[in-house]
Each structure stands twice: as structure tokens, then as C-alpha cells.
Amino acid sequence: MMKNQRTSAIESGMKLTDLGEKKIIKYLEQFLDIGDDAAYLKLDDRYLVMSTDMICAKTHLPKEMTWKQIGKKVVTVNFSDLAAMGAEPIGFLLSYGSPDMNFEDFDGLIRAVNKQCIKYGAKFLGGDMNQTDELILAGTALGISPKPILRSGAQVNDILCVTGYLGSASLGLDVLAKSYDLKDLKDANEVLNSVLEPEPRIKEGILLRKYASAMTDISDGLATSLYDIAEPSGVGIKLHLSEIPLLNSAIKVANELNLSLMDYALYGGDDYELLFTLPEKNWKEIKGKINATKIGKITEKEGGIIGIKDGEEIKIKRGGYEHFCKKSNFLEKHGKYPETVKK
Amino acid sequence: MMKNQRTSAIESGMKLTDLGEKKIIKYLEQFLDIGDDAAYLKLDDRYLVMSTDMICAKTHLPKEMTWKQIGKKVVTVNFSDLAAMGAEPIGFLLSYGSPDMNFEDFDGLIRAVNKQCIKYGAKFLGGDMNQTDELILAGTALGISPKPILRSGAQVNDILCVTGYLGSASLGLDVLAKSYDLKDLKDANEVLNSVLEPEPRIKEGILLRKYASAMTDISDGLATSLYDIAEPSGVGIKLHLSEIPLLNSAIKVANELNLSLMDYALYGGDDYELLFTLPEKNWKEIKGKINATKIGKITEKEGGIIGIKDGEEIKIKRGGYEHFCKKSNFLEKHGKYPETVKK
Numbered sequence: 001m002m003k004n005q006r007t008s009a010i011e012s013g014m015k016l017t018d019l020g021e022k023k024i025i026k027y028l029e030q031f032l033d034i035g036d037d038a039a040y041l042k043l044d045d046r047y048l049v050m051s052t053d054m055i056c057a058k059t060h061l062p063k064e065m066t067w068k069q070i071g072k073k074v075v076t077v078n079f080s081d082l083a084a085m086g087a088e089p090i091g092f093l094l095s096y097g098s099p100d101m102n103f104e105d106f107d108g109l110i111r112a113v114n115k116q117c118i119k120y121g122a123k124f125l126g127g128d129m130n131q132t133d134e135l136i137l138a139g140t141a142l143g144i145s146p147k148p149i150l151r152s153g154a155q156v157n158d159i160l161c162v163t164g165y166l167g168s169a170s171l172g173l174d175v176l177a178k179s180y181d182l183k184d185l186k187d188a189n190e191v192l193n194s195v196l197e198p199e200p201r202i203k204e205g206i207l208l209r210k211y212a213s214a215m216t217d218i219s220d221g222l223a224t225s226l227y228d229i230a231e232p233s234g235v236g237i238k239l240h241l242s243e244i245p246l247l248n249s250a251i252k253v254a255n256e257l258n259l260s261l262m263d264y265a266l267y268g269g270d271d272y273e274l275l276f277t278l279p280e281k282n283w284k285e286i287k288g289k290i291n292a293t294k295i296g297k298i299t300e301k302e303g304g305i306i307g308i309k310d311g312e313e314i315k316i317k318r319g320g321y322e323h324f325c326k327k328s329n330f331l332e333k334h335g336k337y338p339e340t341v342k343k
Numbered sequence: 344m345m346k347n348q349r350t351s352a353i354e355s356g357m358k359l360t361d362l363g364e365k366k367i368i369k370y371l372e373q374f375l376d377i378g379d380d381a382a383y384l385k386l387d388d389r390y391l392v393m394s395t396d397m398i399c400a401k402t403h404l405p406k407e408m409t410w411k412q413i414g415k416k417v418v419t420v421n422f423s424d425l426a427a428m429g430a431e432p433i434g435f436l437l438s439y440g441s442p443d444m445n446f447e448d449f450d451g452l453i454r455a456v457n458k459q460c461i462k463y464g465a466k467f468l469g470g471d472m473n474q475t476d477e478l479i480l481a482g483t484a485l486g487i488s489p490k491p492i493l494r495s496g497a498q499v500n501d502i503l504c505v506t507g508y509l510g511s512a513s514l515g516l517d518v519l520a521k522s523y524d525l526k527d528l529k530d531a532n533e534v535l536n537s538v539l540e541p542e543p544r545i546k547e548g549i550l551l552r553k554y555a556s557a558m559t560d561i562s563d564g565l566a567t568s569l570y571d572i573a574e575p576s577g578v579g580i581k582l583h584l585s586e587i588p589l590l591n592s593a594i595k596v597a598n599e600l601n602l603s604l605m606d607y608a609l610y611g612g613d614d615y616e617l618l619f620t621l622p623e624k625n626w627k628e629i630k631g632k633i634n635a636t637k638i639g640k641i642t643e644k645e646g647g648i649i650g651i652k653d654g655e656e657i658k659i660k661r662g663g664y665e666h667f668c669k670k671s672n673f674l675e676k677h678g679k680y681p682e683t684v685k686k
Binding site: 010012013014015016017018019021024025027028031032033034039041043044048050051052053054056058059090091093094095096097098100101102103104106107110111114123124125126127128129130131132133134136138140142324 | 353355356357358359360361362364367368370371374375376377382384386387391393394395396397399401402433434436437438439440441443444445446447449450453454457466467468469470471472473474475476477479481483485667
């Protein structure tokens with residue numbers, strides 16, 4: 001009986017990996033209201049905004065990360081979801097699980113969590129600790145916003161923008177994974193810094209809640225985030241690939257290694273930047289106040305999600321990191337498996 | 344330099360298991376405000392109350408639990424912490440990690456989470472999903488209270504009370520772990536129900552926030568919870584062991600297996616009940632409205648934490664379940680290792 005209410009793609013006996021994270025979440029959206037970067041609840045004249053994100057050593061953390069960097073990152077990934085809703089953080093909780101370890105490392109991690117909370121005006125409110133086989137950090141961030149910016153608000157003719165620089169974090173992950181020897185240590189360090197010391201775009205999100213029509217963070221990759229805005233908004237997107245902001249150091253590192261930084265920018269993920277849309281007239285309100293770049297335009301739905309590259313239109317396919325996914329999306333969609341996608 | 348600021352018990356090179364969960368939390372309390380059942384933040388004229396609790400298959404879940412029961416339990420353990428603060432739940436988030444599994448089991452778990460949220464007036468707001476080696480569920484509950492009831496408010500001459508019945512959940516865990524054959528299936532089922540289908544004492548917590556001076560949940564065991572109230576309140580406790588409420592079915596099962604139900608009640612844990620103190624004059628306000636039992640009295644600090652058993656005074660030692668603990672507390676404190684403590 002229940003079966004009939006399910007999406008047709010789901011059949012009895014299926015495993016989670018037969019579906020993949022995105023399809024599972026789509027299914028759950030049928031009875032749960034969970035389709036944005038963070039959850040929100042109205043409380044009087046404002047909104048509580050909440051996000052929970054789990055970091056697992058195996059899938060999320062390069063072995064080069066220090067304990068302090070891990071502590072900082074679990075706060076950043078959760079605050080990034082608040083930033084994407086235009087919320088300011090007020091509190092943070094941590095459910096911690098690990099095998100036995102040195103107390104001083106644990107202490108360093110906890111102090112780094114606390115420091116990152118204080119940096120963004122939030123209070124580290126404690127949590128729970130457990131002995132587990134693998135390192136698991138489940139953070140929960142609580143924030144407040146007078147008006148959460150959803151993914152679904154993009155309007156035809158809005159401009160599409162992004163904060164910061166894309167692709168350097170996932171490029172950095174590959175540099176670490178493959179232990180590449182790099183010529184320029186300064187460039188290499190800047191690239192590695194993107195993956196080891198990411199910061200959430202809280203200040204940007206707070207400014208943008210006045211001007212943006214839709215917003216999401218792009219930690220799962222730019223390509224998938226374009227769909228995350230276009231689908232619920234019922235619009236199309238024209239993306240100018242040449243406008244995508246790239247770090248000079250990342251360009252140099254990618255060139256040296258003969259890798260396509262554009263692939264990392266589109267499909268790599270791990271960039272804790274904000275993708276947002278706004279009416280063209282609002283651009284002057286944010287220009288110069290935050291580091292943001294116009295990269296495209298919102299079109300009618302029928303236009304699809306199109307990239308302009310060297311004057312030609314190319315279709316941008318959904319892709320990026322996904323849990324419970326048997327095949328890399330990149331492989332599935334692009335037919336090749338470059339040095340560009342987290343495994 | 345930092346070393347001098349640490350508690351003297353912590354030395355360089357120590358492991359988490361050299362300290363144990365309780366000592367680690369005591370250390371963290373020096374710079375974090377984390378010493379109660381849940382965290383709270385003032386927002387206008389009320390408080391946001393938040394708790395996060397991680398459930399790991401290995402340490403928390405008997406293999407007999409169904410996926411639906413697991414989903415229900417992760418909500419209960421978090422809502423129980425809200426209940427202990429006198430808060431009403433408004434929202435719940437789940438960070439989910441598991442190996443690949445049947446989609447229908449996952450679906451059953453998620454629907455059970457949703458159902459348990461709705462039962463207590465809260466909204467299941469989504470969360471995060473990850474592929475992990477072991478099953479890990481990190482829940483976060485958000486609630487509201489006009490006045491959080493802390494552990495630290497107990498006053499000399501207050502009476503000490505507890506909701507529900509104690510010891511049956513941990514007795515049930517042992518019945519499952521050891522596959523005991525039991526004569527009376529009805530009794531056995533009632534005992535097993537305490538561990539497989541626990542409910543949070545939300546209604547009780549909401550009533551008690553008007554009358555209680557201190558409150559905590561006793562999921563780590565009654566003995567350790569006595570200390571959790573006595574130490575921050577700066578008081579002593581006289582506990583009448585004969586008054587501790589026990590389920591008839593649990594008494595019969597424990598007798599049949601020649602086990603001490605009192606040991607389970609004091610040290611077993613997993614009872615999602617509330618331990619609270621209140622001025623004697625307030626007893627009439629709650630009597631008959633909730634299932635609660637007077638079990639003792641608050642005394643001067645110098646009195647210590649004392650149990651009265653057959654007219655004689657016995658010292659109740661701290662004990663109960665603890666992560667990162669090399670030895671069972673029960674073993675350490677009591678010199679024997681009965682069938683009573685979760686391993």
C-alpha cells in the first residue's frame with residue numbers, strides 16, 4: 001500500500017546504494033520538510049535556523065589535517081549551512097565519537113571548536129561523547145535570521161553570483177591524496193589552506209539576506225548546487241564558465257599538474273562558498289562590500305542548466321560528492337574519471 | 344603553560360581512557376558551560392533548550408531492536424534531556440551514518456523518528472546522511488522553556504522524587520544479552536518493553552518546571568544522577584532504597600534469575616526517567632497528576648550521599664555507564680562484577 005505513495009524509482013529490496021543520497025533525500029522530501037541548506041522554525045518575529053552535519057574521518061578528512069583543523073572544520077561546515085540561509089550563528093553542539101586517543105589531541109580539537117564558535121559570535125554549548133570505532137563528529141549549529149533565504153526564490157532575469165574562489169579545496173584534497181611534489185610552496189600552501197582551514201561566509205550571508213532571492217552553499221560542488229537552486233525555483237540557469245572566480249595559486253598548481261581546475265570548480269565540492277541569485281539592481285548594494293563575482297543569469301526553466309564556454313553552449317550535468325553512491329557521479333555523467341573527484 | 348591551568352589529574356601523554364568520560368567532562372567544564380542535561384540560551388523572555396546525543400549500535404543498541412525501535416529511541420534519548428530541563432520539544436535533527444542497508448529498513452527508521460517527534464509536538468526537521476562503517480545516529484533536540492530546571496537548585500530539606508519505575512531497562516538489556524529463557528512471557532515482555540520502547544517524560548517535565556528545584560534524567564543510572572544533583576547543588580542526599588519504585592514484572596523476572604533488581608535500579612542506567620527535588624509543600628501540586636514517587640530527602644552537604652537499607656545507612660557510590668572507561672565503575676566501586684552492568 002505504502003509502495004504506491006513512493007517514487008516509482010524505489011522498489012522492494014533496494015539498498016541505499018541502489019539509490020544514492022540525492023534520491024533518498026528526494027524520497028524523504030515527500031513527507032518531511034527538509035529541502036534546504038538548513039531547517040528553520042518561526043519563533044515570534046524571527047526564525048531559528050538549524051543545521052546538523054556529520055564529519056567522518058574516512059570520507060571527509062585528509063590524514064594531513066591536524067586535530068585543531070578538524071575541530072575548526074566541523075564548526076565551519078555547519079556554520080556554512082547557516083550562512084546559506086542568511087542566519088547568524090548563536091550556538092553549537094557537538095556529538096563526538098572516536099576510538100581511544102591522546103587527551104591532548106582531543107583537548108586541542110575541543111578548544112579549536114570553541115575558538116571557531118567565538119570567532120563567529122556563537123556559544124559552544126557542549127554535546128555528547130562516545131567511544132566509537134571510527135572518528136565521527138556530528139555538529140549542530142543554531143542560528144537566527146529575520147528572513148531565511150531559501151534555494152527556491154530565484155527569479156527569471158536575476159543574476160547568479162558566488163562568493164570567494166572555487167575549486168581550490170578539492171584540488172587541494174587531490175594534491176594531498178596523491179602527495180604531489182609542487183614547485184612553488186607558497187602557491188601550494190594557499191591551495192592546501194582552502195581545504196585545511198575553510199571559513200564559513202557568515203558576514204556575506206548576513207548582508208545577502210537583504211538582497212538575495214535564493215542562496216545555497218556549494219560544499220557539494222557548483223554543478224549540483226546550480227540544480228539545487230534551479231529545480232525548486234522552477235528556472236533555468238546560464239553559467240559563464242570564464243567568469244568563475246579561481247585563485248591564481250590554484251590555476252598555477254593545476255597547470256603544473258596538468259589538471260583541469262574548472263572540473264574541480266564544477267564538480268569537486270568542499271568549497272564553503274555561497275551561490276546566490278539577486279535582481280540586477282541589487283548588485284550595487286553588495287559590490288565591494290563582500291568578495292562576490294557575477295557568474296551567470298537566471299533564465300526560463302525551458303533553457304535548462306547551460307554553461308557558456310568559449311562562446312559555445314554546453315550542458316552542465318548534475319554531479320558532485322554523494323554518500324551511498326556506487327559510482328562517482330563524475331564518472332557516470334562524464335564518461336571519464338579524471339584526477340578531479342573525491343573517491 | 345596550559346598544563347598549570349588543567350586539573351591536576353591530567354598529565355601529558357594521557358589517553359581518553361586514562362580519564363574516562365566523567366573526568367573529561369569535568370575538565371571541559373573549566374572553560375565550557377556544559378554541566379547540565381541540555382544546553383540553554385535565553386531568547387527574549389524564554390529559553391531555547393538544546394541537547395545532542397549520539398547512539399552507536401555497538402554500545403547502545405541490543406541486536407534485538409527493530410529499525411523502528413532504533414528510530415524511536417534516538418528521539419527519546421534526546422527528548423529525555425529536554426524533559427529534564429522542563430522544556431517542550433519543538434524540533435529534531437538527525438545526523439545519520441550507516442553502512443549500506445536495505446532501503447525499507449532505513450525508511451522504517453526515519454518514519455519512526457518522525458512519528459516520535461509528532462507524538463511530542465515537535466517537527467522532524469531533517470539532518471544529514473553519511474556512509475560509515477558502524478551505525479551511528481546523532482540526534483539533536485530543540486525545545487523551549489520559560490524556566491529551565493537545573494541540576495544545581497536542590498535545597499536542604501527538599502524531598503527527592505523520581506518518575507516511573509527503575510531498573511527494568513537495564514535488567515531487560517541483560518535478559519537480551521544473555522538470552523535468558525523466562526517463564527512468564529507477559530512479565531518478560533513488560534521488562535523488555537522498558538529497554539526497546541522507552542518514552543521521554545515530557546509531560547512530567549513540563550508540570551515539574553513549576554514546582555521542582557532541581558532535575559535530571561537518570562539514563563546514566565540513579566547512583567550517578569544523585570551525584571549530578573548533589574555536587575552542583577552543594578547538598579547531601581538521604582535515599583530510602585525501599586521506596587525506589589520497581590515494576591512488579593521486573594521484580595518477578597529478577598527473582599527468577601536470582602539477580603538484584605536494586606543493583607540495576609542504582610547502577611544500570613537506560614531508564615529515561617526524571618530525578619527531581621522540590622519543597623515538601625509542592626508535593627500536593629504534583630501528586631496524582633504524574634507517576635512520581637518520593638524516594639529521599641536533601642540534607643546538608645556534610646551528610647554525603649547515603650542510602651537507607653533495612654534501617655542501616657550505606658554509602659551510595661558514584662557508578663553507572665561511562666564511555667572511555669577502562670574498568671566498569673561498578674567493578675571499581677563494588678569489587679564484584681554482577682550480572683547488572685552493561686559491558
